[in-house]
Amino acid sequence: MRKIHAALLLLMLTAALALTNMRPTLVQKMQSNLLSFFSPVVKTVATIREIFIGPYLQSSLSTSIQLQRRMRTLSQERDRLLAAIELMQDLQEENNQLRSALAYRARSVFHLVPARVISYRASTWWSTILIDHGFQDGIELDMPVLTEVGLVGKVVTVGRSISTILLTTDENCKVAGMVEGTRERGIVSGKRLSSKSPTLLELNFLSKNAQIESGKRVYTVGVSGGIFPSGILIGTIKCVHSRELDIQAQLEPAVDLSHLEDKDVFVIARGTR
């Protein structure tokens, strides 16, 4: 190795080591800018892929009769949901009147932003997906993401028109959870990378004398200052292990997080629409 090469390599390694101490806020800002830069290309390629490859990957609704039947079902479902929303708006109005009559502290209001999963991100050691909404659609950092079934994860990077979502199966995604029918609370997170069943979740720090059975559902707890509103289904208890200081439960996620591609999700945004 020539001296100049050794010097260049040393310089590069020193610069790279210095970079590792970059502030997380700066890293997040750069990630956001990179995602914004990629946004138009990603959305265009995703659309092209959906047109040309999508029909071969999805279960086909080949005939027009099948499509008509599907459309009729969806139309009926839409009408039913509109009626339900109408009814709930009346209830919300009544609830607000009663709250104001009691001078009750106003609750945070949420609304759902519908989005579509573009793809899984090609990161082997992190469980992340890309959705087709970004800050121009009102998406912000740490907003929870769910489907009609249950919790999916939270927003970790926001670009102009695409965002990255950290799935609940990632070890870094921690959610306060409560077991249904009990007062038992714990922290739900993804399992270790080296675990034999990485698709399951862990519910840790349950009290030693907790009466927990498999089959019970676990919901989010709306803790003060937290990001997840209460009552979102996280998963169902599969098995329970007693440890020295606490009880740990293994959860089957409510949402099948391994088949999210091209599915619709909702981002929970604060405030009214």
Place this chain on the structure above:
Amino acid sequence: MRPRLIPLLIVLSISTLSSFILQDLLPLNGLQSTYVLLPPILFTYGALSLRFSSMLALAAFTGFFTDLSTFQVVSGTIEIGIGWSIIAYSILGMLVQYIGDKTLLQGLWWPHPFLSAVCTFSLLSFHYVLIALHRDSIFFNVNANILWKVLVPTMISFLLSPVIGAPFMLLETILLSRRQTRQEP
């Protein structure tokens, strides 16, 4: 001494940046929790063809964008800082060049798949060790699940390398022949 191929460096850098988008959108991505990783394949080609200084520039570029697009800042903290992949790519690039020079393999197509597989394997293993040291302890587990996640992308890199390397080899041939033509009186 390797020729100075600045146009090849520029084309490889642009291709690397594009590959970060493309690898996210490949069909069947995420199947069985495995992913196709394109940047190590492109980097290996660059390391085999470019001069040492150009290889280091490509390592810095590829490493920086690998970290930026892969590592996640969660709740205001980042578990692995940006820059570790630059170190990994620089060292891997140096080894690839050393092997290429010592064995006189430069200019042949077949070392690229083997070395791409080595680079992919090393990079994924390096990332896993960093995470495991951060989350577990110095005694971390390596089981079938981890091996699957490392070996499948390694195998895919090996198989994809000839296809991805072919257009770059063509470009390199054109650049070298143009250089020779210019040098002849």
